């Protein structure tokens with residue numbers, strides 16, 4: 001029999017029978033609701049990501065042959081590119097690129113991909129639920145696995161074989 005097992009370090013395992021496609025979908029729905037309501041796993045996906053206190057943009061002015069660095073304090077949003085008037089005397093404006101830590105970029109990329117997925121999942125879209133659950137299965141409290149149950153008789157037979165092999 002196929003089962004889906006969910007557990008985390010603060011909770012005993014929940015084991016769902018997923019031996020048919022219908023039961024598997026029911027289990028995904030139940031796990032999604034459990035993570036959403038009881039563990040609040042998706043709260044960060046329910047709104048926009050909080051903005052950083054300040055964001056740094058860097059670019060280059062060819063006329064002045066100098067690097068440009070602009071710090072945006074309390075930005076209203078964090079665009080990845082930003083057109084800024086030249087701080088030197090060239091009179092042009094330059095395209096500046098956002099300078100974010102790798103983990104911030106990853107967090108924003110993930111949020112951008114998963115926020116719409118969560119919206120669909122919350123409406124009951126089973127494909128969105130499945131994708132979201134698997135994409136986030138590496139997060140703490142969100143891990144689960146689908147596996148075949150162990151047949152006790154087969155397991156005993158395998159052990160017996162190993163026992164004989166050792167003699």
Ligand SMILES: [Zn+2]
Nearest residue numbers: 061086088090
């Ligand atoms: Zn310039």
